[in-house]
Amino acid sequence: MTLRLGDIAPDFTQQSTIGEIRFHEWAGPHWVVLFSHPADFTPVCTTELGKTAKLAGEFARRNVKPLAVSVDPLESHQQWIQDINDTQSTTVNFPILADADRKVAELYDMIHPNSLANATVRSVFIIDPEKKIRLTLTYPASTGRNFTEILRVIDSLQLTDSHKVATPADWQEGDEVVIVPSLQDPEEIARRFPQGYRAIRPYLRLTPQPNRQ
Structure with a gap:
């Protein structure tokens, strides 16, 4: 199976x-x-x-x-x-x-x-x-x-289940995260990520981890 x-x-x-x-x-x-x-x-x-x-x-x-x-x-x-x-x-x-x-x-x-x-x-x-x-x-x-990696993955899964983000390569708790490409509405982005974001490319937008205000 x-x-x-x-x-x-x-x-x-x-x-x-x-x-x-x-x-x-x-x-x-x-x-x-x-x-x-x-x-x-x-x-x-x-x-x-x-x-x-x-x-x-x-x-x-x-x-x-x-x-x-x-x-x-x-x-x-x-x-x-x-x-x-x-x-x-x-x-x-x-x-x-x-x-x-x-x-x-x-x-x-x-x-x-x-x-x-x-x-x-x-x-x-x-x-x-x-x-x-x-x-x-x-x-x-x-x-x-x-086991550090296992805990890191759990942190990523729990974070990304709660927010419209993904975690980049080698991400650790507290690092910047990626705004998912499917999220395009400016008002929703501003509401979800009040700390703002930086767009390296239109599809690559980094923002502070949203559950660490």
Whole structure:
């Protein structure tokens, strides 16, 4: 099954380190970062889950719930969490799905046989409160994810959902943003962007980030 941007994220029921999760019900009115791991007790995965735990405040501030996936069983997850907490000096505070039957991995196409025959690759799905998939990323097993980038994308999505703007290359919170080309009415532009804008080209108009007055 190929999942594309804008698709409804498939619902599922699966066991996790906090008990059974009915995905859509568990997600509720929140954004979700669903991300998979090749295996428990692996070095890169250990650093990634530790980083996710340390970013709990950043995720909460953005109304985001992290949810990890591994095809290893629940008992293995529980033992691994102790290692993560110890080696990464943190406390894992989000659920890890025990996807031993690969239900979720197959539903979200997380197993790529030409890369890893029996384990999930490092997939990332950002899912909005309407359960729509807003971003997909796939990393090779050898490369740990950039969580700064994941947070940056969430910031961009939440900003551009609320204002008629897009974010340019390498945009960071507080930088100028792009007024979308479809917005042409001068009165609406003045109302939406009271700080004004600068037109580098008719189609390239930069304005201060509108939710940072």
